[in-house]
Amino acid sequence: MNLSDQPTSSSNDTPSVDPMAHPSRAIRPHGLEEARKLATEAARVALDNNGQDVTVLDVSEQSAEFDFFVIATGTSRRQLHAISEQTDDALEKGLGDHRQGIEGYQESSWIVLDYGSVVVHLFDEETREYYDLESLWADATPIPLADLGLTQR
Numbered sequence: 001m002n003l004s005d006q007p008t009s010s011s012n013d014t015p016s017v018d019p020m021a022h023p024s025r026a027i028r029p030h031g032l033e034e035a036r037k038l039a040t041e042a043a044r045v046a047l048d049n050n051g052q053d054v055t056v057l058d059v060s061e062q063s064a065e066f067d068f069f070v071i072a073t074g075t076s077r078r079q080l081h082a083i084s085e086q087t088d089d090a091l092e093k094g095l096g097d098h099r100q101g102i103e104g105y106q107e108s109s110w111i112v113l114d115y116g117s118v119v120v121h122l123f124d125e126e127t128r129e130y131y132d133l134e135s136l137w138a139d140a141t142p143i144p145l146a147d148l149g150l151t152q153r
């Protein structure tokens with residue numbers, strides 16, 4: 001087929017749109033500010049439940065899928081479950097977001113809550129040290145809790 005064999009569009013046809021001209025923001029449907037609100041609320045829940053070493057990382061420059069990681073350490077299975085469940089309540093009921101996935105709830109050494117633009121990592125101390133996400137994502141930008149209006153207890 002040569003160029004002259006290709007169909008021509010009439011003036012009534014919709015012009016073809018190059019999908020790469022404007023990349024989709026479907027993975028960030030509400031933008032970074034909305035994701036930051038979700039991350040702030042998840043960090044607040046962890047702090048309210050006595051989570052230790054609560055950290056928020058901006059990974060939006062390193063990841064096309066995620067904007068923020070919230071990382072917290074719990075001292076018991078029960079505490080990790082409480083943080084997980086209350087994070088769901090706060091983000092789903094309070095902010096209208098829906099969790100897309102959860103992993104590790106039964107094992108409870110590393111619970112991952114996936115909200116699309118925000119991923120919450122809840123660890124026991126040994127597992128957090130082993131995986132060391134802060135070093136793995138060293139190019140991420142740590143967000144001081146004070147910048148989110150939060151304080152570590």
